[in-house]
Amino acid sequence: MASAASPTSLSLIPTTSSSASRTRSSLNAPSSLPATRFLRSSTRRLGFAGAAADPLLSLHVASKLRSLKATGKASRGVASMAKKSVGDLTAAELKGKKVFVRADLNVPLNDSQVITDDTRIRAAVPTIKHLIDNGAKVILSSHLGRPKGVTPKFSLAPLVPRLSELLGIQVVKADDCIGPEVEKLVASLPDGGVLLLENVRFYKEEEKNEPEFAKKLASLADLYVNDAFGTAHRAHASTEGVTKFLKPSVAGFLLQKELDYLVGAVSNPKRPFAAIVGGSKVSSKIGVIESLLEKCDILLLGGGMIFTFYRAQGISVGSSLVEEDKLDLATSLLAKAKAKGVSLLLPTDVVIADKFAPDANSKIVPATGIPDGWMGLDIGPDSIKIFNDALDTTKTVIWNGPMGVFEFVKFAAGTEAIAKKLAELSGKGVTTIIGGGDSVAAVEKVGVADVMSHISTGGGASLELLEGKELPGVLALDEATLVTA
Numbered sequence: 001m002a003s004a005a006s007p008t009s010l011s012l013i014p015t016t017s018s019s020a021s022r023t024r025s026s027l028n029a030p031s032s033l034p035a036t037r038f039l040r041s042s043t044r045r046l047g048f049a050g051a052a053a054d055p056l057l058s059l060h061v062a063s064k065l066r067s068l069k070a071t072g073k074a075s076r077g078v079a080s081m082a083k084k085s086v087g088d089l090t091a092a093e094l095k096g097k098k099v100f101v102r103a104d105l106n107v108p109l110n111d112s113q114v115i116t117d118d119t120r121i122r123a124a125v126p127t128i129k130h131l132i133d134n135g136a137k138v139i140l141s142s143h144l145g146r147p148k149g150v151t152p153k154f155s156l157a158p159l160v161p162r163l164s165e166l167l168g169i170q171v172v173k174a175d176d177c178i179g180p181e182v183e184k185l186v187a188s189l190p191d192g193g194v195l196l197l198e199n200v201r202f203y204k205e206e207e208k209n210e211p212e213f214a215k216k217l218a219s220l221a222d223l224y225v226n227d228a229f230g231t232a233h234r235a236h237a238s239t240e241g242v243t244k245f246l247k248p249s250v251a252g253f254l255l256q257k258e259l260d261y262l263v264g265a266v267s268n269p270k271r272p273f274a275a276i277v278g279g280s281k282v283s284s285k286i287g288v289i290e291s292l293l294e295k296c297d298i299l300l301l302g303g304g305m306i307f308t309f310y311r312a313q314g315i316s317v318g319s320s321l322v323e324e325d326k327l328d329l330a331t332s333l334l335a336k337a338k339a340k341g342v343s344l345l346l347p348t349d350v351v352i353a354d355k356f357a358p359d360a361n362s363k364i365v366p367a368t369g370i371p372d373g374w375m376g377l378d379i380g381p382d383s384i385k386i387f388n389d390a391l392d393t394t395k396t397v398i399w400n401g402p403m404g405v406f407e408f409v410k411f412a413a414g415t416e417a418i419a420k421k422l423a424e425l426s427g428k429g430v431t432t433i434i435g436g437g438d439s440v441a442a443v444e445k446v447g448v449a450d451v452m453s454h455i456s457t458g459g460g461a462s463l464e465l466l467e468g469k470e471l472p473g474v475l476a477l478d479e480a481t482l483v484t485a
């Protein structure tokens with residue numbers, strides 16, 4: 001690489017001193033406020049007073065309620081909007097019961113059908129273990145890939161050994177997910193046993209959410225647990241339709257944890273709260289940026305999307321990725337950040353390449369100095385320093401999307417530096433949340449996944465949650481019925 005860039009004159013939108021102290025919604029009951037009053041006022045401030053509450057917050061509220069239940073302080077009004085969790089079911093409700101568990105075991109397999117990342121299998125284990133430890137018969141369902149009809153390479157069979165190893169029991173595998181053979185296997189399942197159904201997407205009725213198919217799935221079991229966070233944004237038969245035929249329908253521990261972080265911690269962050277958004281295009285992150293601008297104090301932008309922001313400010317970007325039809329949007333997002341007192345930082349220098357390839361020639365230039373014919377593929381060292389300094393001031397950080405083309409070693413430094421910074425901050429007690437997709441892959445590549453506060457198992461689902469959307473798989477679950485004093 002060529003020499004480092006000199007400081008650039010590219011203007012950054014300054015932090016306003018008031019931003020961190022602005023009034024925010026809060027789900028943390030201040031010690032001075034009685035719990036019941038706090039929950040009522042929180043629900044009002046969060047805009048979901050009454051039974052038709054914001055379902056995205058309901059599981060988070062549910063876990064708050066569970067802790068308050070012990071003190072008898074939870075109010076009935078708030079309880080009615082919370083989702084029921086597998087942890088709410090008693091041992092008697094589980095013993096000997098057939099439980100349909102929808103998990104997201106959509107793991108990557110290589111050409112030899114070997115699992116290359118078992119994160120999602122490991123994440124599904126706590127709920128399954130809880131059920132088998134309580135003597136339930138687990139009927140485990142998932143999709144894998146996007147098959148069109150029965151496709152052997154999308155069979156769930158390669159998952160059985162790892163699942164069995166993690167659970168400490170031999171998992172039985174069915175060759176179908178409905179029908180007489182499956183029914184026979186269910187009938188012979190012992191208490192504490194696990195039957196893995198074949199890929200539920202081998203039936204087109206799954207993605208069409210056809211009621212008759214959902215009914216057939218439901219007929220296998222006595223109750224339903226949804227722990228498939230990664231698929232909770234899909235209204236499919238096994239994530240949504242099935243709940244109409246199986247009661248109770250409750251949330252698993254993973255689903256609960258994802259909501260606690262991606263909704264709870266983001267709506268109610270320890271401040272200052274920084275969001276880092278990267279990835280390829282601004283068009284795919286508009287919703288996330290707009291939603292986070294309402295909540296965060298600092299917004300750091302990286303990845304391919306920054307060039308649309310530069311161009312919107314009249315800066316030449318060579319042949320970098322630009323969405324010409326999003327220039328006005330970029331301008332309005334910059335203005336919105338300013339109006340809201342959010343400190344929005346764009347990289348001041350970038351690593352440029354003479355072609356989009358791992359072996360491209362590269363050099364570091366100020367963001368204002370990208371020559372014609374060159375494209376920006378990573379943030380530069382000055383930017384890393386400025387981003388790190390900003391992150392050092394924070395108490396909560398959420399990250400979605402890589403800072404550069406991290407798949408190419410030459411352009412991975414920005415993404416890896418952010419991953420390392422978040423790991424360091426995590427060690428100092430900062431809440432660090434990685435929002436799914438490529439940023440998770442980057443964190444894993446750097447080997448710091450274990451130290452983060454939360455690594456989401458959902459790509460699309462986490463994005464939709466961060467955009468403030470409702471997830472059909474969550475909406476469909478039963479509300480908690482907490483008995484209060």
Ligand SMILES: Nc1ncnc2c1ncn2[C@@H]1O[C@H](COP(=O)(O)OP(=O)(O)OP(=O)(O)O)[C@@H](O)[C@H]1O
Pocket residue numbers: 278279280281284302303304305321376377378400401402403404405406407436437438439440459460463
């Ligand atoms: N400067 C850049 N120019 C072109 N592509 C870039 C640039 N910076 C990052 N990318 C690419 O962006 C892609 C990731 O973008 P995406 O929006 O999909 O991120 P993500 O949200 O983390 O992933 P997912 O969609 O899986 O959740 C990576 O493949 C990366 O190579």
Ligand SMILES: O=C(O)[C@H](O)COP(=O)(O)O
Pocket residue numbers: 104106145146230231234458459460461
């Ligand atoms: O990998 C994912 O994001 C989930 O498993 C959902 O998969 P899908 O995008 O094919 O519905």
